[in-house]
Amino acid sequence: GAGVSQSPSNKVTEKGKDVELRCDPISGHTALYWYRQSLGQGLEFLIYFQGNSAPDKSGLPSDRFSAERTGGSVSTLTIQRTQQEDSAVYLCASSFRLAGGGGDTGELFFGEGSRLTVL
């Protein structure tokens, strides 16, 4: 598709279960970001992938959170043993940038998010 695609759009799960959220970035975009949006909290950075470089995981809130990006395209965010405080909208974004920083226009293109509710 033309834009960033995220699935599922809504996920309701029980406390303690694992969930996987998927992001399909814009074709050709080398950079991929995950953010979390909680009510009244703005956007919280989680993880950043750029090409084949090691991801920047500095925003992951605990070791229950992990993410991978296969083949430099699709990314999956996994939350293990979900807690009620994990309830939020998880946003994925992509942008284009060459390995040396060239082609960097700065703006991110966001998907519509995956709303996670942990009961």
Next chain:
Amino acid sequence: AQSVAQPEDQVNVAEGNPLTVKCTYSVSGNPYLFWYVQYPNRGLQFLLKYITGDNLVKGSYGFEAEFNKSQTSFHLKKPSALVSDSALYFCAVRDPPGRGSYIPTFGRGTSLIVHP
């Protein structure tokens, strides 16, 4: 470390009146600055950015923003508000290439409500 502040949780304005949504930032060096808009149950949509050059930048839907280096501000403006402008607005800041992280930091967001 970079940071951005949006001092108003909510801005109310009457349709047809000018609007301003405030943003101040803190970053070392020359910043990349952005505004995004989020409509209900949607992702964020890019509005405009400042990277270099003219301090007044124009973006989508008639919005503009002015970069003020001395005041470290990047306020979003529109001369005449529309009801359809009602949404959540986010300011974001990022280091320039080669000076730090490529990860933008976002403000908490400002809810703009335009009354008919």
